[in-house]
Amino acid sequence: MSYKEILVHFDHSPAGVRRIEAAARLAERLDAHLTGLVIRVQPQFRFSAEIPPPASVMAALERGATETAERAAAALDAVLARQGCATGQRLMDCPPAMIADRLALHARYADLLVLGQPGGDEASDIDDHDAELLLLSSGRPVLLIPHYGTFPTIGERVLVAWDARREAARAVADAMPLIEMARSVQVLTVNPEAAGRHGEDPGADIARHLARHNASVDTLSLRSDELDPADLTLNQMADSGTDLLVMGAYGHSRLRELVLGGMTRAMLKRMTVPVLMSH
Incomplete structure (x- = not known):
């Protein structure tokens, strides 16, 4: 048995970059393929059924979500280009309430899921509740990388x-x-x-x-x-x-x-x- 496919959640933050770099060192050591996953979080509209929001507001929120995901994808491309292992990128588009379920499904097509430690100071798509659900439901081992610190070795x-x-x-x-x-x-x-x-x-x-x-x-x-x-x-x-x-x-x-x-x-x-x- 070996890990041949490692899936890493990436958010556009210093912790996200360190997480990709740590997973890439692991992938190089194991001769595994590394896939970085960016989440486009669909905007949630809170409005009264009697008074829906203007179409321009909805369009602006959708545009903002797309731009955020595109910036994260570009940052991920730049980080992956520096790594010495085979890499790829994936985009997941879903509402906040479905993040854990959808990510668990993606994880089932990999050998290892890499997440950041939940609950940090930096904004992340994945909160404590999502991380716990992924541990329980993904059917795959989960490697959690702490918020802070660099980890030149993992598993020595x-x-x-x-x-x-x-x-x-x-x-x-x-x-x-x-x-x-x-x-x-x-x-x-x-x-x-x-x-x-x-x-x-x-x-x-x-x-x-x-x-x-x-x-x-x-x-x-x-x-x-x-x-x-x-x-x-x-x-x-x-x-x-x-x-x-x-x-x-x-x-x-x-x-x-x-x-x-x-x-x-x-x-x-x-x-x-x-x-x-x-x-």
């Missing part, structure tokens, strides 16, 4: 957040092209006794599986009653120089994470390196 030093759930197993399988090429892989279990799914030596079974894929792997278990799993994981990532976190998305129900918080939502808000998530 991998940390696997392992809780022995189905979602974590899916993420490991989806990340295998990167795991097999990594210089080092660390399997991290947090408070494994509480989970009751790990056996006598937490992380050993999945580490053995990764080793059979020629990964250079070690295991680490962390325990704390004071810090939550996300804090422990972020601290370990900083200590070990991790450049890619691999984890399952929404091992608990999304509703429970919305109400109580959880690892997925914490990482979406606080990621410091690229994160590959699968559901």
Whole structure:
């Protein structure tokens, strides 16, 4: 298995440019084709049924949406022209409420979907809600690039957040092209006794599986009653120089994470390196 088609959402922002450049470095390493996708967001008209807006107002809004998309497409062309991998561009035209559904459909024709971290200061077509829906519905692994920072390497030093759930197993399988090429892989279990799914030596079974894929792997278990799993994981990532976190998305129900918080939502808000998530 390998990634041969990488789809990247592009918006005309500094973060969008960094996202394309990071994905292109990954595509070069994997000999994959990189497709940048620009969204033309259709204007939404808010008006009374009795008093529709003037045709000139509607035409101006449509013209503005087209010009914004054209500027983004031109900027994307310029960024793609500088990359060393095979590239292409795609335009998606849809209303705001359909962005996640339409992008999920496009993602199903690629091996990997690359998005920016949701909820940044810069305006983006994709908000927190869209990102969560894409994690749950695209059927593809999603690589999220943080708002800030540059990432000259992705996947040389991998940390696997392992809780022995189905979602974590899916993420490991989806990340295998990167795991097999990594210089080092660390399997991290947090408070494994509480989970009751790990056996006598937490992380050993999945580490053995990764080793059979020629990964250079070690295991680490962390325990704390004071810090939550996300804090422990972020601290370990900083200590070990991790450049890619691999984890399952929404091992608990999304509703429970919305109400109580959880690892997925914490990482979406606080990621410091690229994160590959699968559901």
